Amino acid sequence: MSFSNSTTILSAPKIETRTFTLPTALLIRLGICLLCTAWCLYNNIEMQNQITELQIEIPEMAKEIRLIQEENQRLQLEVIRFESPQQLLYQAGKSEFANLRQPLAKDVLTLQRP
Amino acid sequence: MTPSSKELKRLLIVALFTFFLFALLILQFYKIQILECDKWVHIAKKQHQQLIKEKAKRGLFYSNTSVKEGHKEEAQAFLCDIPTFHLYADPLSIPTEKRDGVSRLLNQVLQLKGEEFLKLRAQLDKISRSRRLTLFLDQEQQKAIQKLWLPFAKKEKIASNALFFIQDFKRSYPFGKLLGPLLHTVREEKDPKTGEVVPTGGLEMLFNNYLTGKDGKRLILRSPRHPLDAGELISSPENGADVYLSINHYLQAIAEEEIEKAVVQAEAKGGWAVMMEPNSGEILALAQYPFFDPSDYRKFFNDPKLQEQTKIKAVTDPYEPGSIMKPITIAVTMQANAELKQSGKKEIFSPSEKLETRNTHFPGRSKPLKDLYSHNYMNLPLAMQKSSNIYMARMVQRVVEAKGAEWYRHALQTIFGFGIKTGVEIPSESGGLLPTPGKKHPSGALEWSAPTPYSLAIGHNILATSMQMLRAYAIIANGGFDVQPTVVRSIIKTKSDGSRETLFTHQPQEPKRLLDPQISRELIRVMKYVTKPGGTAWRADVPGYTEAGKTGTSEKIIGGTYSKKDHISTFIGFTPAENPRFVLIVVIDEPATKYIPGVGKNHMGGFCAAPAFARIAERSLHYLGVEPNDPHGYPKGDPRHNPKQADWFEETQELLKLHKAWNG
Numbered sequence: 001m002s003f004s005n006s007t008t009i010l011s012a013p014k015i016e017t018r019t020f021t022l023p024t025a026l027l028i029r030l031g032i033c034l035l036c037t038a039w040c041l042y043n044n045i046e047m048q049n050q051i052t053e054l055q056i057e058i059p060e061m062a063k064e065i066r067l068i069q070e071e072n073q074r075l076q077l078e079v080i081r082f083e084s085p086q087q088l089l090y091q092a093g094k095s096e097f098a099n100l101r102q103p104l105a106k107d108v109l110t111l112q113r114p
Numbered sequence: 115m116t117p118s119s120k121e122l123k124r125l126l127i128v129a130l131f132t133f134f135l136f137a138l139l140i141l142q143f144y145k146i147q148i149l150e151c152d153k154w155v156h157i158a159k160k161q162h163q164q165l166i167k168e169k170a171k172r173g174l175f176y177s178n179t180s181v182k183e184g185h186k187e188e189a190q191a192f193l194c195d196i197p198t199f200h201l202y203a204d205p206l207s208i209p210t211e212k213r214d215g216v217s218r219l220l221n222q223v224l225q226l227k228g229e230e231f232l233k234l235r236a237q238l239d240k241i242s243r244s245r246r247l248t249l250f251l252d253q254e255q256q257k258a259i260q261k262l263w264l265p266f267a268k269k270e271k272i273a274s275n276a277l278f279f280i281q282d283f284k285r286s287y288p289f290g291k292l293l294g295p296l297l298h299t300v301r302e303e304k305d306p307k308t309g310e311v312v313p314t315g316g317l318e319m320l321f322n323n324y325l326t327g328k329d330g331k332r333l334i335l336r337s338p339r340h341p342l343d344a345g346e347l348i349s350s351p352e353n354g355a356d357v358y359l360s361i362n363h364y365l366q367a368i369a370e371e372e373i374e375k376a377v378v379q380a381e382a383k384g385g386w387a388v389m390m391e392p393n394s395g396e397i398l399a400l401a402q403y404p405f406f407d408p409s410d411y412r413k414f415f416n417d418p419k420l421q422e423q424t425k426i427k428a429v430t431d432p433y434e435p436g437s438i439m440k441p442i443t444i445a446v447t448m449q450a451n452a453e454l455k456q457s458g459k460k461e462i463f464s465p466s467e468k469l470e471t472r473n474t475h476f477p478g479r480s481k482p483l484k485d486l487y488s489h490n491y492m493n494l495p496l497a498m499q500k501s502s503n504i505y506m507a508r509m510v511q512r513v514v515e516a517k518g519a520e521w522y523r524h525a526l527q528t529i530f531g532f533g534i535k536t537g538v539e540i541p542s543e544s545g546g547l548l549p550t551p552g553k554k555h556p557s558g559a560l561e562w563s564a565p566t567p568y569s570l571a572i573g574h575n576i577l578a579t580s581m582q583m584l585r586a587y588a589i590i591a592n593g594g595f596d597v598q599p600t601v602v603r604s605i606i607k608t609k610s611d612g613s614r615e616t617l618f619t620h621q622p623q624e625p626k627r628l629l630d631p632q633i634s635r636e637l638i639r640v641m642k643y644v645t646k647p648g649g650t651a652w653r654a655d656v657p658g659y660t661e662a663g664k665t666g667t668s669e670k671i672i673g674g675t676y677s678k679k680d681h682i683s684t685f686i687g688f689t690p691a692e693n694p695r696f697v698l699i700v701v702i703d704e705p706a707t708k709y710i711p712g713v714g715k716n717h718m719g720g721f722c723a724a725p726a727f728a729r730i731a732e733r734s735l736h737y738l739g740v741e742p743n744d745p746h747g748y749p750k751g752d753p754r755h756n757p758k759q760a761d762w763f764e765e766t767q768e769l770l771k772l773h774k775a776w777n778g
Contacts, residue, residue: 070197070253077194080288085367105183105739 164244164334167309168347169282170327171195173354175297175317177363178603181398182739190363191356192293195283199256201247205238207276213238216277219266223258224248247277250284250302291405293366295426296540296601299408314411315424317357317601320541324605324617327354355607355617360396360600365389368733369401373700376726377403380683380716381706385723387730388428388580389698392588392688394622395597397538398696399734402427428584428701429538432546432577433682436668437501437650437719439573441637442586444494446525447509448633450517462512465494465636468776471504476511478564483507483572491776495769499643501650501665503572510571522567523548526576529628530586538581538599547577557674573666580699583686588697590637591662591688594629638662642691645724646766648773654724656689656731657749658742660761663687663727665719670704679707685723689731690743696734700726 081087091097146154172195179187201220208216217235226234237245251259256279267274285299298316305312310326313319330351369387377385389399406414406423414420425431451461471492473484485503489496497505513522526532526548533548549561549570569575581599588597605618641662645655651665663686670680683702688694705717714721735742747760757763 073194073196074253077196077286077288080191080194084289084292085364086289086292086371088364089367089371102736103739104741105185106741108182108185108739110184 162335165348166280166332166334168330168332168349168351169280170329170351171283171353172285172300172311172327173321173325173356173605173607176356176358177366178358178360178396178398179362181362181365182737185739189358192289192297192359192363193285193287196286197253198282198284199251199253199279200249200282201251201256201259202278202280203238203245203247204243204273204276204278205240205245206243207273208238209272210239212270212272215266215270216272219262220247220259220277222262223255250282251279285408287407287409289363289367290409291407292363292370293361293400294406294408295402295424296361296400297408298424299411301411314408314415315541316426317359317539320539321357321602321605324357324607325354328352350610352610353608355605357605358603360391360394360398360603360620361400362398364737365399365734366401368737369399369730370403370405372726372730372733373401374403374405375729376700376702376722380702380722382702382722383704384423384427385700385702385726386426386428386580387698387700387726388584389696389730389734390584390588390599392591392597392694392697393595395585395588395599396603396620397599397601399730400426400428400601425542426540427703428580428699429536429540429543430579432544432579432582433670434576434668435573435578435583435684436666436682437503437573438583438664438666438684438686439571439576439578440498440501440506441590441641441664442526442530443506443509443571444498444640445590445629445633445637446522446529447513448636449525449529449629450513450521452630452633454516459516462516463509465640468493469497469505469508471497471502471508474504476507476565476568478566479568483568489773489777493772495640495643496773496776498640498664499646499649499769500773501644506571507568510567514567519551519562519567522570523551523562526570530589531582532576532578532586536579536581536585536599539602540581543581544577544579546579546582549575573668580684580701583684584697584699587686587688587699589628590634591694591697592634593631594627594634596623596626596628598623638691641687642762643766643769645687646762648766648770650718651685651687651720651724651727653720654685654687654727655747655749656728656735657752658744658747658754659689659731659735659740660691660744660747661687661689661731662691665724667717667719680704681707681717683717683719683721683723685719685727687727687731689735690740692743695738695740696731698727698731698734700724700730702726 092100174191174193174195177190177192179190203216205213213235217231217238220234221231224234234247237247259277259279263277264274266272267276284302287294287299296316298314298318300311300313300318303312304310313322318325328351331348333346333348369389373385373387376382384402384404386402387399388397388401390397402423404423411424414424447463451463455461468491471485471489473482473488475482483503485500487500489500489502492500492502492505494505496502510522527534533545533550535543535545537543547561549566551562553561555561566575585597585599588599589595600620602618603620604616607615607617609615641664642660643649644651644664645661646652651663654661654663654665666684666686668682668684669676669678670682671677672680681704683705684699686697686699688697700723702719702722705722707717708715710716710721716722744761746754746756746758748754
């Protein structure tokens with residue numbers, strides 16, 4: 001199969017091409033938006049990380065506080081035992097403290113806070 | 115190549131079938147995720163989460179640290195709650211073959227033997243996620259178990275929280291036995307039904323509703339990595355309210371130390387001493403010996419003989435007060451006198467009146483009434499100083515003749531509260547017994563007969579508690595005003611935000627006059643002779659201070675009859691005599707009945723109870739910072755001793771002369 005020379009070749013329709021060029025201002029705006037979004041996203045992730053870190057630290061700190069509280073209670077108990085009235089009466093009965101006297105109420109001066 | 119219609123048909127069937135299967139799967143998802151969501155969430159939570167109680171702290175009892183004027187000290191608790199641990203296991207997390215190893219490991223710390231160890235081992239075989247292995251481990255034991263357990267669990271690949279601790283609180287008594295019978299304690303085992311603590315008695319029982327807090331809730335996850343102490347707090351625990359007592363810990367220690375010495379010295383069965391502020395009715399000390407140690411409560415409750423020590427005998431055990439009733443008799447007589455005078459009638463008595471007091475018969479009595487030492491004549495100060503039975507009986511005889519027996523009984527009840535509970539906040543208080551005309555004893559005998567008033571006059575035929583006597587004397591000491599004994603100042607709840615809510619405050623009642631101030635003054639005047647030379651209780655003289663009081667010795671009623679060898683000896687008084695800081699009663703129960711040559715009868719109140727009164731009063735007044743108001747009233751040997759300048763010297767000398775003149 002062949003085409004003769006006399007055959008008229010139809011010319012292809014002319015396609016009109018348009019090139020869209022974004023204005024610089026819009027590009028800048030988009031860039032800023034993207035930057036802001038990225039910044040917010042970064043901050044959010046950073047905050048989440050900090051929260052996670054704190055969440056990990058809380059049990060450790062709670063344990064530490066509990067241990068300090070327990071130690072504090074133990075020491076308080078020791079102090080109460082040491083200052084028990086029986087212990088004070090026993091100490092007061094010793095010869096080295098024989099010179100000590102309970103102050104009279106009239107000798108106790110109470111200063112009022114201004 | 116185009117597929118044949120047969121092939122297309124087969125493909126369609128496969129596709130439809132696959133679609134159908136997917137549809138079924140989606141339906142199943144819908145059923146599980148949407149329709150049965152709650153059910154599966156519940157099951158999942160049950161498998162992975164556990165709700166544990168966050169224990170609330172029980173309220174505490176605090177000492178009265180404001181007894182010293184202008185010198186308030188910091189709040190001081192009588193006891194504290196120390197953390198303790200209950201050991202639990204999650205048996206399903208422990209492989210069967212490793213349970214023996216776990217139990218042996220625990221026993222390195224717990225040191226259980228025989229059956230106890232087998233019980234613990236059996237708990238690990240239970241099909242459960244939470245089994246209690248042992249209770250009340252202290253911190254050291256808890257740490258020791260953890261130290262052994264964690265490496266063991268890691269090595270044996272067992273979830274580390276297959277063993278876990280639940281924290282609780284345990285009553286601890288840093289002051290030991292101090293105030294034990296009043297405070298009591300709580301049992302180690304909780305109520306199996308409610309899980310609540312069970313008080314053994316005393317104030318722990320009376321104020322249980324206030325002291326009990328509300329447990330919080332904490333959600334914990336079951337996972338090898340999840341620490342048990344860091345679960346989510348669902349609700350915070352609400353601690354119980356604290357009870358602020360009127361009792362001061364230092365005064366209490368003084369009273370306990372001295373009552374112990376007095377009981378031991380008197381070779382007695384026991385004894386108690388109660389101190390009360392006469393105006394407010396606040397009990398400042400409430401000591402009792404033998405002691406009850408609340409931290410060892412099982413020992414006392416398992417032995418019937420020791421159970422006696424767990425009750426406050428000053429309110430639960432009424433007894434015949436004996437001669438300490440005599441000032442009450444005089445008060446009632448003076449009251450009758452005042453009423454007669456007011457109505458224009460002839461008075462029945464004068465304190466200076468010379469009255470014959472030889473042993474004599476009184477109507478209705480089969481035997482003559484006797485005094486310990488016979489005296490021919492007496493007036494009121496002499497009768498009080500020598501504790502004359504006959505003088506008191508004569509007084510009551512006149513009262514009954516002038517006003518009637520009913521009036522006399524009514525006066526004893528309405529003015530001094532005999533036969534009625536004082537209402538002090540101590541469980542099992544007895545109201546005592548004031549005979550009622552027409553009423554019968556369980557034996558069938560009439561409570562009130564013709565000689566009853568004469569017996570009442572000298573403290574017989576009446577049963578009164580030490581608290582009732584203390585209140586009666588407080589009325590005399592405070593100038594004749596009513597007073598309500600109390601051991602509680604306030605109940606305060608501290609909330610989780612630190613704010614304080616007052617749930618109860620002891621409000622002083624409106625002053626209600628029960629006795630004329632003149633009667634009060636006259637009674638104080640005559641009671642001052644008792645502790646001076648010639649008196650029955652010179653051993654109760656408080657060095658450096660004035661005092662007024664009365665001794666009493668009564669025979670105990672054992673098996674319905676008076677025992678000649680079992681006595682109750684008492685001294686009750688107040689100091690300083692004017693504007694007293696406290697009223698104090700010292701009771702010695704069953705002192706050894708013996709005569710000490712050159713000293714006297716050991717079982718008499720003036721011998722065994724009076725010295726304890728003097729010692730407790732002196733030390734307490736020093737602690738309170740009360741200035742001595744009798745600067746020369748010190749015993750021989752003290753550089754301040756100067757009897758001629760001491761308080762009540764001249765009056766006592768005059769009374770001695772009078773006694774000599776009337777009785778030879």
